[in-house]
Amino acid sequence: MSTEAAINLEDLPTLRQQTICGEKVYQLEDPTAYRQLCERLLAAGYDFPQCLSGVDMEYGLRTVLHLRRLSDQAELTLWLDVPYDRPHVPSVSDLWGGVDWHEREAYDLVGIHYDGHEDLRRILLEDHWTIHPLQRRYDTGGYLIPDWQAKPWPDWDAIAKEKEEAARKAAEAAEKRAAAAKAKAAKAVKPKEGEGGAKKPPLSEVKKTSDQVAKPKAAQTADDLTKIKGIGAHYVALLKEQGITRFEQLANLSDDEAKRLEEKMNFKDRIAREQWREQARALQEGKS
Amino acid sequence: MNLITEAAKALRDIGKGMAVVSRAAEKGKHTNLYPFEMPEIPPVSCQSLALIIEADGTDRCVSCLACEKVCPSQVITIERTRNPEGKGFVLERFDIDLVNCMYCAACVEACPVSAIVTIQDFELSTYDLQTLKADKAFLDEQGRRAKQWYSPKLGVEYRNEQGEIQVAPLEQQPGGEAELLKQADKESDN
Amino acid sequence: MSIPAALMTGPTVLEPVVGKTDEMIVNLGPQHPATHGVLQIVLGVDGERVTRAVPHIGFLHRNHEKIEESRSYAQVIPYLDRMDYVSGLQNELPYCLAVEDLAGLEVPERAKYIRTAMFEFNRIISHLVWVGTYMLDLGAITPFLYAFRDREMALDIIERTTGGRMLPNYFTFGGVRRDVHPKFWQDLLDFLDYFEKVVPEYETLTVDAPVFQARSVGVGLLSQELAVNHGISGPNLRASGVAHDLRKDQPYDAYPELDFSVITRDEGDVWARSKVRMDEIYQSIDLIRQCAELAPRSGPYLARGRVKIEAGEQRYRAAEISRGQLGVYIHSDGGTGPYRSKHRSPSFVNLQIIPDLFIGQKFSDVIAILGSIDIVLGEVDR
Ligand code: SF4
Numbered sequence A: 001m002s003t004e005a006a007i008n009l010e011d012l013p014t015l016r017q018q019t020i021c022g023e024k025v026y027q028l029e030d031p032t033a034y035r036q037l038c039e040r041l042l043a044a045g046y047d048f049p050q051c052l053s054g055v056d057m058e059y060g061l062r063t064v065l066h067l068r069r070l071s072d073q074a075e076l077t078l079w080l081d082v083p084y085d086r087p088h089v090p091s092v093s094d095l096w097g098g099v100d101w102h103e104r105e106a107y108d109l110v111g112i113h114y115d116g117h118e119d120l121r122r123i124l125l126e127d128h129w130t131i132h133p134l135q136r137r138y139d140t141g142g143y144l145i146p147d148w149q150a151k152p153w154p155d156w157d158a159i160a161k162e163k164e165e166a167a168r169k170a171a172e173a174a175e176k177r178a179a180a181a182k183a184k185a186a187k188a189v190k191p192k193e194g195e196g197g198a199k200k201p202p203l204s205e206v207k208k209t210s211d212q213v214a215k216p217k218a219a220q221t222a223d224d225l226t227k228i229k230g231i232g233a234h235y236v237a238l239l240k241e242q243g244i245t246r247f248e249q250l251a252n253l254s255d256d257e258a259k260r261l262e263e264k265m266n267f268k269d270r271i272a273r274e275q276w277r278e279q280a281r282a283l284q285e286g287k288s
Numbered sequence B: 001m002n003l004i005t006e007a008a009k010a011l012r013d014i015g016k017g018m019a020v021v022s023r024a025a026e027k028g029k030h031t032n033l034y035p036f037e038m039p040e041i042p043p044v045s046c047q048s049l050a051l052i053i054e055a056d057g058t059d060r061c062v063s064c065l066a067c068e069k070v071c072p073s074q075v076i077t078i079e080r081t082r083n084p085e086g087k088g089f090v091l092e093r094f095d096i097d098l099v100n101c102m103y104c105a106a107c108v109e110a111c112p113v114s115a116i117v118t119i120q121d122f123e124l125s126t127y128d129l130q131t132l133k134a135d136k137a138f139l140d141e142q143g144r145r146a147k148q149w150y151s152p153k154l155g156v157e158y159r160n161e162q163g164e165i166q167v168a169p170l171e172q173q174p175g176g177e178a179e180l181l182k183q184a185d186k187e188s189d190n
Numbered sequence C: 001m002s003i004p005a006a007l008m009t010g011p012t013v014l015e016p017v018v019g020k021t022d023e024m025i026v027n028l029g030p031q032h033p034a035t036h037g038v039l040q041i042v043l044g045v046d047g048e049r050v051t052r053a054v055p056h057i058g059f060l061h062r063n064h065e066k067i068e069e070s071r072s073y074a075q076v077i078p079y080l081d082r083m084d085y086v087s088g089l090q091n092e093l094p095y096c097l098a099v100e101d102l103a104g105l106e107v108p109e110r111a112k113y114i115r116t117a118m119f120e121f122n123r124i125i126s127h128l129v130w131v132g133t134y135m136l137d138l139g140a141i142t143p144f145l146y147a148f149r150d151r152e153m154a155l156d157i158i159e160r161t162t163g164g165r166m167l168p169n170y171f172t173f174g175g176v177r178r179d180v181h182p183k184f185w186q187d188l189l190d191f192l193d194y195f196e197k198v199v200p201e202y203e204t205l206t207v208d209a210p211v212f213q214a215r216s217v218g219v220g221l222l223s224q225e226l227a228v229n230h231g232i233s234g235p236n237l238r239a240s241g242v243a244h245d246l247r248k249d250q251p252y253d254a255y256p257e258l259d260f261s262v263i264t265r266d267e268g269d270v271w272a273r274s275k276v277r278m279d280e281i282y283q284s285i286d287l288i289r290q291c292a293e294l295a296p297r298s299g300p301y302l303a304r305g306r307v308k309i310e311a312g313e314q315r316y317r318a319a320e321i322s323r324g325q326l327g328v329y330i331h332s333d334g335g336t337g338p339y340r341s342k343h344r345s346p347s348f349v350n351l352q353i354i355p356d357l358f359i360g361q362k363f364s365d366v367i368a369i370l371g372s373i374d375i376v377l378g379e380v381d382r
């Protein structure tokens, strides 16, 4: 731990520290600071490069570096976020030889450019590929998802504050619950079977009421699309993703729209072949 | 070490190696003459999938779509219609694309009534890939042909001579160990 | 020049340098049996010495990581088997550990022992494949036949339990998918009793054989610093004198209760790497025996629970598989499946070292060194 204290973190801009699921995370937005921090970490004994991954965060690209110190098995995670239009990150493959191919992979699949990397070219895909398939703007087939929009850059300060707030609230709630439980325990002088009997009914009641609330709401908004021949649960979910939950919407699809839908969801002219629109229309009339 | 001792050591070690080989040669053969000798395949082995039809000819499948939802490679296609008389659904179509299926048995695990099961028939090779895009008739036939099959809910089952479906004894079931121990405990208690 | 004109385009090609003697460019692979799959290494050779080496991978690339974006957490597991098809069970564990950590699932005691025993059992199988294929690379056919004879018996045991031979889909979050069959532990012990007598035979034919020693001692030296800096893991790292083993350093499942020590050797050459693997086979036998002794015979094999992971959670978990550190990085967005999962496969990282190991070596040692790293291309290319 003494080496930990020796790492100077003061003068690094945009550095945030947090602990996620037991892992210590240093979050950065400034590429130069990332490089500086890496050099200091190597000097502090983080000698074993475990993994480097690229992640498309939908507002930008993130490099995640996992390091390990073999002397005491301490682990560390580094995040560096860069925007889509400037996806440049300083390479650290000269510090740790082990991230060489990981950086090439992140360039290949996610599209992050590692400046200073000796041999930055595609590693898993063929050289003539033009896209970076792990970006979220491409679907599993490698086609552009229409209407895909990048999210705005998150306001990290606000998020940190929110998290704190949530943690505080959770702690408060836990305290309250603990206090309530204590009070209950104090009250409950009765033998155990009484307690078990008292516990069960509320549970089922809660379930019932939630069911009752949920049902009419669903009837207002969504129809049971599985009534249409050819639509299974899987397709219902797919259609829901496209915003289609009611017969009316299906029935009113124009030819163009239907075609686009089919392409998007890999239906292969099922809509026309199985006459979804006609069925939906009939069902709609039957309903109203 | 001079050359002679080195050569002597090498000869001795090579001799040891030859001794291993000759010993192995005595142990007999370890291969079997497939297809004349069939390998013994454990009942839980997942070589192919089948649909089970009860002794009275009805489908076990209740068209709940659980298997379709859980399949990682999304190769199951089920179509169903509401049963005009009475409850439930009528199965219209049950296709499994056995070419793209990866025999992970997730569907078998998800099925609430053990209608889809794993079987040991591994000889699925055909000249035409299209025959492996199995429809319901194909899967039913597999189920009818299978000597025994396995599903996590009901364990190993087989059809007896009368065509009735029976569950195999505990010793042959995976998980039977715990059950047997429980029984043994009870007996020792009594 | 022995390579066809079509390969002379693009950045994958080395331009020959004219030095004292003419440098020759030799293409090793992609369809060479000694590359254990489809790996291409473009070598520059000057006489008998290797001057340059450029590996090209990706011929088996399937992009599991993109597929996993659209799968639920449980649906990912069968895909993991297919990364390192020689030790399918081992691949599933780090992912399960990571998801268990994120979702806060506890694994029942009995499941822990089953998982550990299976994990070690798979290590034996994997090392057997390595013995067989590596000796085949070096020209000895006999060990290959013996290794596959014993591996077949071991695979039968896996099949009787999991239902699959190489792609078992057995581990899951909170335990294992189905209970072991009644004779499971007895099966394992019976096999080990037989197998323990056979391992010395392998040693006689490999690490103790003078022909093998002549080819391996002092060849392909990997220094400690280089190994650590390049993130090399597994037997390759331990053969260079670094006692790093995640089973000890970051114990998971039942390993904290088991008694074993990390096997290391200081030589760092091809022979040391082979010897470490041989010793690990003995170690695995011992570990499985301990598991069989300590494992509870009844109790739950699976703690069922809902996998619900909050948005923004992330976890990197690794386990020591037969080839080294297999890590999984999961980033969650609160959905039903991983937003991003990255697999750190040991072969992928270990393969990076080959230019450093090859350069300056004799051309005939190239295969000996490549085989000693023990790569599986399915895992390299994912
Ligand atoms: S075995 Fe797996 S891949 Fe095949 S149909 Fe069942 S769930 Fe799908």
Ligand code: SF4
Binding pocket: B060, B061, B062, B063, B064, B065, B066, B067, B068, B078, B110, B111, B112, B113, B114, B115, B116
């Ligand atoms: S899960 Fe079973 S019952 Fe449900 S549809 Fe599939 S096979 Fe039929």
